Amino acid sequence: MLRIRRFEERCAELYSATKIRGFVHLCIGEEAVAVGVHKALADDDAVVSTYREHGHALAKGITMDAVMAEMYGKATGCSHGRGGSMHLFDRDARFYGGNAIVGGGLPLAVGLALADTRLGRRQVTACFFGDGAVAEGEFHESLNLAALWRLPVLFCCENNQYAMGTPLRREHANTDLGARAVGYGMRSMEVDGMDVLAVEAAAHEAVAHIGRHREPVFLELRTYRFRAHSMYDPDRYRDKTEIESWKRRDPIPALAASLRATADLSDSDMDKMESEVTAEIDGAVAAAEAAPVEPESELTRHVYTERA
Amino acid sequence: MTGTEPATTEARTVTLTYREAMRDALRRALADEPVFLIGEDVGQYGGAFGVTLGLLEEFGPERVIDTPLSESGFVGAGIGAALGGTLPIVEVMTVNFSLLALDQILNNAATLSHMSGGRLHVPLVIRMTTGAGRQLAAQHSHSLEGWYAHIPGLRILAPATVEDARGMLAPALADPDPVLIFEHGSLYNDKATLPATPVPVSIDTAAIRRPGTDATVIGYGGTLATALSAADQLATEGIQAEVIDLRSLRPLDDATIMESVSRTHRAVIVDEGWRSGSLAAEISARITEQAFYDLDAPVERVCSAEVPMPYARHLEQAALPRPSDVAASVRRTVN
Ligand SMILES: Cc1ncc(C[n+]2csc(CCOP(=O)(O)OP(=O)(O)O)c2C)c(N)n1
DSSP: OHHHHHHHHHHHHHHHTTSSOSOOOOOTTOHHHHHHHHHTSOTTSEEEEESSOHHHHHHHTOOHHHHHHHHTTOTTSTTTTSSOTTOOOBTTTTEEEEEOSTTTHHHHHHHHHHHHHHTTOOOOEEEEEETGGGGSHHHHHHHHHHHHTTOOEEEEEEEOSEETTEEGGGTOSSOOTHHHHHHTTOEEEEEETTOHHHHHHHHHHHHHHHHHHOOOEEEEEEOOOSSOSSTTOOOOSSOHHHHHHHHTTOHHHHHHHHHHHTTSOOHHHHHHHHHHHHHHHHHHHHHHHHSOOOOGGGTTTTSSOOOO | OOSBOOSOSTTOEEEEEHHHHHHHHHHHHHTSTTEEEEEETSSSSOOTTSTTTTHHHHHOTTTEEEEOSOHHHHHHHHHHHHHTTOEEEEEEEEHHHHGGGHHIIIIIITTHHHHTTTOOOOOOEEEEEEOOOSSOOGGGTOOOHHHHTTSTTOEEEOOOSHHHHHHSHHHHHHSSSOEEEEEEGGGTTOEEEEESSOOOOOSSOOEEEEOOSSEEEEEOTHHHHHHHHHHHHHHTTTOOEEEEEOOEEESOOHHHHHHHHHHHOOEEEEEEEESTTOHHHHHHHHHHHHHGGGOSSOOEEEEEOSSOOOSSHHHHHHHSOOHHHHHHHHHHHHO
16 A cells, blocks of 8 residues: 555656656555455456556556556556556556546456356456446446356445545435445445455455355445545545545554554554655656657557567 | 726727637526536536536536536437427537447437438537547547548537637527537637627638638648648748638538639648548548649648557657648648
């Protein structure tokens, strides 16, 4: 969580310094969701994410160097500079986006799980999306298909209470999001997304259920983003006291405090972690700065698959 | 209006950005009861690009309606509301997201009049942003207005100037058929000084934005600036390019285009869409059909590279039509 938090804080600085451009959506405040769910996944499970995916990508094992270089638009980025912040991909890590169309990843997750099932593999596909995506038709079509075909999809709804500037109560007639999944005959679970241990436990249980019953599960993670929707958003629609009250539940100090209480974590452990993370980020930034850009002559590559 | 209005009465003018001009047009439209505005984050947030800022406070939540992320649902609802006798202005954040509503726009809005033998009409306006240039990568950067211009039953407008941004909405709303207005994302901060009271603008005819004698450069929306900047460059070399702003992409104003080409004998089309099957391809075909014997050189097209728009700035710039590309095309046709 610390690694993701500090990485994104650096990204915000680099955005202000115009090193990183485009739309950048930070998950600061939501790290427990990314980390807790990934703890319950195997390395070869597939993950589908949105434009707010730095945390998912790092938790899935894409190297920080590859992510940072992508933010810089460099040739060494995980998408060769074509994707930027919103479009991180890594086939080896089975990380399939990085999708900037709200709801666009859900049908892909259904298809990835369909492929696993057809090919006799036991993997799970975890699909992250926001509360806003629940209003899209693609959400409903995907849940129905996954339930109908009994596919191993873990639908991870990151309910951070807002779709851009629209609060939950003004985007949904029924704010009980899990009720949608139940409507498709799917098991639905909800968990405190600010508590990484609770997220991990819930995700473990969900993955075990998927494995046992060969059917999808809907997991609602109640969380909050501490920053604006994107670096471009003036954040005029949220009450500062609301933001402050969620910040008091910051998942990183919360975990640190509980580990300190059981003497599993000391101040020097924490300092050591901070300096390791800083060194990793410094290294990624230095590598991204030094990395080459794709030559302009390569512009039209990768539109079609290159054949030998 | 956030622009500055001088106090004197005669020849009153106002300086507006493209964004403010569009907002002013929306405010004037909303003064009429059957008109309402609907879309994602148009109310409380003030619009993803700030166009609708303040309208919720002014007109209330019955007239400025925030919707969930349900493009097919709320665009379709707008079409139904138009059938039902109201006048919706639907904002879709960007043309990229309008693809989720393409079914409603094509299979309902564009076709109901014809399928009903002229008994049904769909008078609504759908506004959306389009275009690249801000390093937003493929899913936020495409120029798909040419696709919409392919569809009979729709009228497609592309205001390229602050004046058109303010002036096109009223005639679009007065049109009994569905009108789509495409606002290029890079235009919102453009500024101009206009008469304080809007002068009606045409949504039928193209405009000659710069007269010239040696070649006709045809642009629209975001590519008008590219065409004009190329013309500036060419003027220093003694080449006088005439620049046409299409304004309406469907129907196309063939008369203005052919009249110009018959004088300059050369045509270069600047289109931010992809070259294959583009609006530029259609215009080129029409020039060949209607003005072939006036041409002294093959028609040239300057379009976006045939690639999903990349994130990295240098690649994005290389993919887009640049003034230097336009100037090079014009030089080729002249020499
Ligand atoms: C189909 C589509 N419509 C609109 C947008 C613009 N947009 C991007 S993110 C967003 C909010 C999504 O909210 P939510 O699903 O709750 O996810 P969060 O950003 O809160 O993580 C909107 C409206 C988009 N990218 N795609």
